[in-house]
Amino acid sequence: MLMDLRERIQGWIAYVIIGLISVPFVLWGVGEYFSGAKNKPVAEVDGLPISQQAFEQAVSQQRQAIIQKLGGSVSAELLQSLNLDQQVLDQMINERVLNVFVHKAGFRAPDVVVADLIRSEPAFKTNGVFDVKKYEAFVAARGATVADFEAGLKQDIVMQTLENAISESTIVTAPELDQIVRLRDQTREIGMVRIDRARVVDSVAAPTDVAIEAYYGAHKTEFIRPERVKLRYIELSPQTLAPLVKVTAAQVEQAYADYVKKQNAQVVRTVRHILISVPKNADGAAIEAAKNKALAARAAIVSGKISFGDEARAISDDPGSKNQGGDLGEVAPGQMVKPFEEAMDGIKVGVISEPVRTEFGWHLIEVTKESHPDIKPLVDVHDKLVAEVQDRQVEKIYYDEGEKLSDQSYEHPDSLIPSAEALGLKVQTSDWLNRDSGTGIAASEKVRQAAFSKEVLEQKLNSNLIELGANHAVVIRVDQHEPATQLPLADVKNQIARTLKQQAIDQALADAAKQIGKAIDSGKEPQVAATAVGATWVVPVWLKRTARDAPIPAEAIQAAFALPPAPEGQLASKALALSDGNEALVVVQAIKDGDPTAISEQDKKALSAEIQQAQAQQTLGVLLKALRDEAKITIHQKAEKTATP
Incomplete structure (x- = not known):
């Protein structure tokens, strides 16, 4: 797998910046900051905007990183408690003031340095030569342009230069090191x-x-029930749309036929092979000679002069299987290159194939064992197949039903009944919810924000269609509303x-x-x-x-x-x-106390490096605070304005 160049040249400074706030985040390229925004920026640092797009993308990326880190099970309340908007915006401001500082200080990354770095990356080479198409594909896969990617590389190199400058300015003396050991090992x-x-x-x-x-x-202020509402809503989901879908017997029979076909395609074979390699630049004579060698080996094995395993150990050019007599173990569909797989699928157990040509050379293939998956009778998988057909049908009608619900709720803004009748759905009622928490559909922050919006709460209108996930959306309106209330002592x-x-x-x-x-x-x-x-x-x-x-x-x-x-x-x-x-x-x-004489010189060097880095991090924190104090920072949206370097 290709490794991102930008990740490879960033040192501790990126992690220090991350560590200066409570939620981790990764550095963005300078091109993201200095490109103009089409809408009003979220914030400005010394007149340079942080675009709404960059900010929202950063928040989304951080949210997804947290969800993934916690195994995909994260409540909306937990995400809200992290206050990601504030944390990410503060982080982006920290990065910006450092960007401005290094540019004013004259730190530069020459184009030739960036070019050499890119050209030396093995992932961008074909046969040892830089391949511009590979490079451009790598950049495009990350959703960037070449110009922005290279601007990011320049910025990372500059930041590394700053890192080196700060690190080299810190000195750890022998007495300091001894004192640390006494305390650490106490x-x-x-x-x-x-x-x-x-x-x-x-x-x-x-x-x-x-x-x-x-x-x-x-x-008394601790015993105030917050403002709350109950909602009436129409929900589009696989569960609510399922009754609208009628699954026919013919559809189930087709689904079962597809199931059988899929199971039959999942044959797992135990395979061994002999490879006679062919260089990529080989001429016709060399290709034919390799094929003849494979044919001769096949003839020897078929005649009984030598076993397949012994011949593989003697002549195979595959270093991974040669010493195992050519054994590749169990091979599932899709694991081998296409010509190899087609030949493997076409021979019976114990039969040695004719020579098969792939990009690696000529192969002799033998299937020694086959394992066929279990195919259950229709009666055993009937309900599952019905559910799968139903889900596919729901996916097909979801968009149309969503459009219909959106139109109906807009045309009849003071009631959900016409929309429910038009779609054949029920109007449901939620439990109480407040601005910060709720259950069911109200566990979604999107729903709570809409419920307390001016249009829904004050003007008593239907909401717009609120997308909650794949094939899942709602339209809501307020059913009951209670202002914040002092709870009685009882x-x-x-x-x-x-x-x-x-x-x-x-x-x-x-x-x-x-x-x-x-x-x-x-x-x-x-x-x-x-x-x-x-x-x-x-x-x-x-x-x-x-x-x-x-x-x-x-x-x-x-x-x-x-x-x-x-x-x-x-x-x-x-x-x-x-x-x-x-x-x-x-x-x-x-x-x-710990004994400084009891640790090795290697451990002392490692400890000295840790202390040096800690001191450098402290220096960077002081620098960031000073830069933020001097910078003109304007925040255009509701967010915490306190610096957190």
Whole structure:
């Protein structure tokens, strides 16, 4: 597979820029930024626009990357919580100010450097010579023009030059390196007092009505039900359109015939071959000589003078199968080049083919085994075939039905009933939804945005056709509307009681940990102090800060390493609430620094490079902040304007 040149020349600076915001994103070519936009730009940096098209494409790309990374199962609420619009726009501004900086600073990538880079790429060569058609096809496959692609390469080279300049300006001294090793490899003897939540629950009284009322009065803004609506809607989907499709017996019979044909084509064969290679530039005599060699080999095998496997090991030019007696293993349809596959399909098991010519040379082919797929009777696959025919029919009528629904809902904007009658569909009703969340069709942000739009909410009109996915669309209108409402105390009393109870338990746990900490500070043994209040003492163990599978939770280890060393004769301790709901008091009994003399020179060099890169990243962060402070940044749409370098 071809590797994108731009990916190969980008170094850490691209990832630093990515790391300066909370959502990862990839660098775009400079050509995308400096090309004019046909519509109003999303933002401008020093007068240079970030086009709406570039912004939307970037947001879409990032959204798809997140969905793919999370296995394709991502809720609309999660995507919305990431606030991708803000993150991506902020990222594009970061990139832009750096682009402007490097151009003003005089960084340039000469055309000859870009040309040499492209011409040296093996993926663009044919027989060792640069092939312009391969290059142009590579660029076109990425949806770019040659000019834009080369502009992006120039920008990447410039950014790499900046990266090198920043990296070379950082120096890691030997004392700094030794100190890092002492801290990195430090071990601490850590014990822990665990105070179980279950021990405290029964000792905490339920909150009084007075306390609940006081909390409600102080936190009224937390108990406001947001503005919400219920919708009436008509849905086009495979499920709603299926009743409109009538599947005939003839269609099912044809589908079964297609199924049988497809199954018969999926024969898996175990194959072996002998290859007599022919160079691409071979003349007629060389081609004929290779064929004669294959014929002679076939005659020897057929006559019984030599086995197929032994002949393959002796003369085959295929290095991948030669030592296995020509065995290619199981070969499924479509795996081999066409002439080879056609010959393989045309011979019976145990029969050696005549010489077969492919781009690689002459082959002798033998099928040693065939595996035919199971063909189920019609009765066993009937329902599945009906569903498949139905789905295909739905695909055919979906566009027309969508056009009809769109037209009908526009012609009758104050009701969905005429549209439903015209299409033979039902008007459905949603559950309550608000601007940020909903179920069913309202799980889609598109639906929620339309529901609270001026036309649908205030003017009480039908929405436009809203595309939700493949063969899936809706038209909505508001059925019921409720403004934001203060929830009465009676509706939230139990919720507040649970909150106050949990807060009281948290406080009781914290007080118990504080009491144990004071006892330890006064000289009591940690185990004695823990036992006195019914807590559990976890015996100390020596741990590194990166310890895994330790008897002490990772969060407690992290807290222990954040503690400063205690004065001589005392123990350092810190209370913390554990993520499992229990309370802990970590106790550090002793500390041993890492030994700089114990690591190899190779490890020191690697660590030095890491420190150097970290310092360079910090330098870039400072540079970005300064550049953003100096730049004139204008944002033309609703988005977070706070810089996040």
